[in-house]
Amino acid sequence: MVKIRNDIPAPIGERKRRSPNLPWSSLEVGESFFVRNRNTAAAGCLQHGAKLDRKFTYEARSETDDEGKPVNGYRIWRVE
Secondary structure (H helix, E strand, O other): OOOOOOOOOOOOOOOOOOOOOOOOOOOOOOOEEEEOOHHHHHHHHHHHHHHHOOOEEEEEEEEEOOOOOEEEEEEEEEOO
16 A cells, blocks of 8 residues: 655755656657667657657667677657
């Protein structure tokens, strides 16, 4: 059972957010970028697609980093 409490104050101030470091808003149809986190790909496609009135899709891929090492992740494309 979950215990409900009212003696712990809520945090005051602005909620910390990550800086927008992915190019969702600047992506043109047919352009793509690579991320390593599935949650970033899945949630981002839905959230940013709805917010920007655009459509995105993603696919699991294995690509190489700048040093030529294999990296598993997700490529995200703007499709509309």
